[in-house]
Amino acid sequence: MNGSLQEPALRLDLESVPLEVLWNAPIGIALVDRGLQLVRFNRALAGLHGPRARLYPGIRLADVLPPGEATQDILWRMEQVLATGQPFSRIELEWGRVSCHPLHEGTRVVGLCLYLEEVPEPGLAREALQVSEERLRMSLASASIGTWDFNPATGEFLCDARALELFGAPPGFRMDCDTFHSIIHPEDRERTQQVIQRTVSPESGGSYDIEYRVIGIQNGVERWLSAQGRAWFDEHGGLVRFSGTVVDITQRKRTEASARFLSEASRLLAERLDRAEEILERVARLSASSICTYCIIGVTRPDGRLPRVAGAHREPSQEHFVREALRFVPRAPGTSPLLEGVHTGRSALIREFTQDVRQRYAVSPEHLALMNTLDAHSVMTVPMRAGGKVHGMMILAACAHQRRFDEEDLALAEELAHRVGMALENLRLYEEARQAVGLRDEFLSVASHELKTPLTSLKLQHALIGKSLTPECRASVGTRLPKAVSQVERLTSLVDSLLDVSRIGAGRLGLEPVEMELTQLLREVMERLSEVFAQAGCGVDFPDTPTVHGYWDPSRLDQVLVNLLSNAAKYGAGKPIHVRVKVVDGRALLSVEDEGIGIAPGDVPRLFSRFGRAVSERHYGGLGLGLFISKQIVEAMDGRIRVESQPARGSTFTVELPLRARG
Numbered sequence: 270m271n272g273s274l275q276e277p278a279l280r281l282d283l284e285s286v287p288l289e290v291l292w293n294a295p296i297g298i299a300l301v302d303r304g305l306q307l308v309r310f311n312r313a314l315a316g317l318h319g320p321r322a323r324l325y326p327g328i329r330l331a332d333v334l335p336p337g338e339a340t341q342d343i344l345w346r347m348e349q350v351l352a353t354g355q356p357f358s359r360i361e362l363e364w365g366r367v368s369c370h371p372l373h374e375g376t377r378v379v380g381l382c383l384y385l386e387e388v389p390e391p392g393l394a395r396e397a398l399q400v401s402e403e404r405l406r407m408s409l410a411s412a413s414i415g416t417w418d419f420n421p422a423t424g425e426f427l428c429d430a431r432a433l434e435l436f437g438a439p440p441g442f443r444m445d446c447d448t449f450h451s452i453i454h455p456e457d458r459e460r461t462q463q464v465i466q467r468t469v470s471p472e473s474g475g476s477y478d479i480e481y482r483v484i485g486i487q488n489g490v491e492r493w494l495s496a497q498g499r500a501w502f503d504e505h506g507g508l509v510r511f512s513g514t515v516v517d518i519t520q521r522k523r524t525e526a527s528a529r530f531l532s533e534a535s536r537l538l539a540e541r542l543d544r545a546e547e548i549l550e551r552v553a554r555l556s557a558s559s560i561c562t563y564c565i566i567g568v569t570r571p572d573g574r575l576p577r578v579a580g581a582h583r584e585p586s587q588e589h590f591v592r593e594a595l596r597f598v599p600r601a602p603g604t605s606p607l608l609e610g611v612h613t614g615r616s617a618l619i620r621e622f623t624q625d626v627r628q629r630y631a632v633s634p635e636h637l638a639l640m641n642t643l644d645a646h647s648v649m650t651v652p653m654r655a656g657g658k659v660h661g662m663m664i665l666a667a668c669a670h671q672r673r674f675d676e677e678d679l680a681l682a683e684e685l686a687h688r689v690g691m692a693l694e695n696l697r698l699y700e701e702a703r704q705a706v707g708l709r710d711e712f713l714s715v716a717s718h719e720l721k722t723p724l725t726s727l728k729l730q731h732a733l734i735g736k737s738l739t740p741e742c743r744a745s746v747g748t749r750l751p752k753a754v755s756q757v758e759r760l761t762s763l764v765d766s767l768l769d770v771s772r773i774g775a776g777r778l779g780l781e782p783v784e785m786e787l788t789q790l791l792r793e794v795m796e797r798l799s800e801v802f803a804q805a806g807c808g809v810d811f812p813d814t815p816t817v818h819g820y821w822d823p824s825r826l827d828q829v830l831v832n833l834l835s836n837a838a839k840y841g842a843g844k845p846i847h848v849r850v851k852v853v854d855g856r857a858l859l860s861v862e863d864e865g866i867g868i869a870p871g872d873v874p875r876l877f878s879r880f881g882r883a884v885s886e887r888h889y890g891g892l893g894l895g896l897f898i899s900k901q902i903v904e905a906m907d908g909r910i911r912v913e914s915q916p917a918r919g920s921t922f923t924v925e926l927p928l929r930a931r932g
């Protein structure tokens with residue numbers, strides 16, 4: 270002892286714990302004597318549902334517990350505890366669980382302590398189970414979920430009514446594994462079987478989630494199903510149960526597929542396909558690979574005939590039958606109901622393409638034989654309309670496993686036909702425009718050549734007149750002759766522009782590059798245009814610049830300089846013009862800057878195209894060809910031309926040329 274004061278340790282004296290504490294426990298507790306009569310019991314025991322009599326000390330357990338074998342058994346077990354002193358615990362009875370411990374006095378067992386836990390009243394439990402099963406059934410039904418359960422031990426394959434319906438089987442049908450495999454769509458069969466095989470091996474985790482198509486057992490209807498399943502294994506990894514659910518996702522799949530198909534078709538139609546045949550071939554192939562088994566397309570001429578046809582079949586091995594069938598597509602109106610849509614503009618859904626219908630559609634016995642070989646069971650004929658015209662017909666057929674067409678398929682086919690019709694209409698307009706442009710270019714070329722001859726002779730006449738004038742006559746003619754000469758020159762330059770345009774169109778803008786010096790050429794051109802600058806009231810600012818030698822076509826470059834400088838005077842009248850030349854990185858840079866009307870940013874891109882103008886013809890004359898020709902010339906010399914401009918502030922045109930252009 271170290272002498273310090275210590276409080277005595279608190280010890281739980283079991284003797285002093287009032288028995289009532291145990292009596293408040295939430296499970297039933299009872300003390301019985303060796304005669305199995307109740308000695309004491311707690312409140313929870315009195316509240317149990319199991320006992321069949323009111324409890325009081327002294328009552329025999331046999332009179333308390335419900336009669337029956339289970340009670341006999343439990344009483345016998347209690348006798349055993351009294352005899353051996355070995356307790357038992359949690360024996361299940363219908364109404365509860367019982368545990369039993371011996372009470373000793375010395376070595377003798379003088380009684381028993383019983384613990385009784387109540388489980389829900391059996392009737393109530395069954396009812397609760399039924400209610401929850403019913404709820405589950407109702408929610409499965411409202412979600413249209415089918416359930417199935419496969420017992421490998423017995424081979425029993427139980428399907429509820431909805432699952433049978435989804436598998437296209439009649440009510441009460443006895444499903445088996447072979448039938449189930451046979452109804453999976455051939456294209457999905459291998460994939461689905463692989464998933465199932467994987468699922469029933471214990472290392473897989475035992476669950477799967479897969480989408481596949483089935484072909485109805487009874488009705489042949491194709492359906493998309495989403496299936497989820499779970500396999501259960503015993504401790505040796507043996508399959509003991511395999512069950513799951515199936516949901517119909519056909520509509521979702523159809524909507525997805527339709528959207529995918531239309532976007533694919535639009536993408537295809539948006540590609541620049543110059544030949545209608547190519548469009549038709551590709552559309553037929555796309556259709557046959559997704560919305561039908563085979564597809565035939567015919568394009569009409571203004572007289573209603575179908576001179577051009579295309580076709581495709583999903584199965585390459587059947588493709589030649591479709592090609593063969595193309596020969597029989599009636600080409601003249603009024604020869605077959607197949608062409609009715611060309612006249613009426615209406616589509617037709619032939620849900621059942623029966624023998625009778627085939628006979629009506631066939632144009633000859635050979636045609637009928639071919640139809641029977643192709644053996645479509647459902648057909649749609651859809652006119653391709655656009656721009657108020659019918660451009661042709663599409664025939665879409667479903668064979669073999671493909672389901673019969675319905676209104677939704679018809680709507681999709683109509684949408685496709687409309688888009689194809691639009692593409693054909695665009696192609697027609699494009700061809701028309703191309704022809705018109707061709708005619709225009711031809712006209713320009715002929716007209717400019719035709720104009721060139723009288724102009725040349727007019728120039729000659731002017732020269733002769735000038736030479737033969739006596740001094741008196743010259744005085745009386747005054748400035749008229751020089752004015753006439755200058756107008757003819759202007760006319761000649763306009764006609765030259767037109768000639769250049771037709772040369773460019775025909776790819777005949779020849780260049781003749783030579784070694785030359787740019788600043789010298791620039792000075793000459795400015796000199797020639799001095800009259801133009803004076804009339805426009807423009808001073809030209811061109812500082813002393815070192816010479817720039819290069820390998821270019823001088824007369825074509827002259828043309829570019831004239832164009833840029835005369836434009837600067839025309840659109841920048843009354844303001845100075847700044848001309849600069851420099852060499853940067855082996856390239857000559859020539860800029861012509863004015864302080865004139867400038868160009869709106871939106872107009873810039875088209876100024877360099879044929880006839881591209883950004884000013885009204887009332888205020889400014891011109892053909893809109895100068896910049897187009899200049900660009901062609903500069904690019905032919907591997908150079909670039911660009912403009913920077915601000916409206917009302919002025920424009921700067923810059924020509925960039927490699928010092929040595931391609932010859």
Ligand code: ADP
Nearest residue numbers: 836840867876882883884891892893894895896
């Ligand atoms: P044209 O001048 O004969 O119409 P161009 O091809 O030379 O033909 O020019 C095309 C158009 O570019 C002109 O109509 C005009 O709208 C615009 N443009 C050309 N140069 C200038 C300039 N320096 N300032 C403003 N606009 C110009």
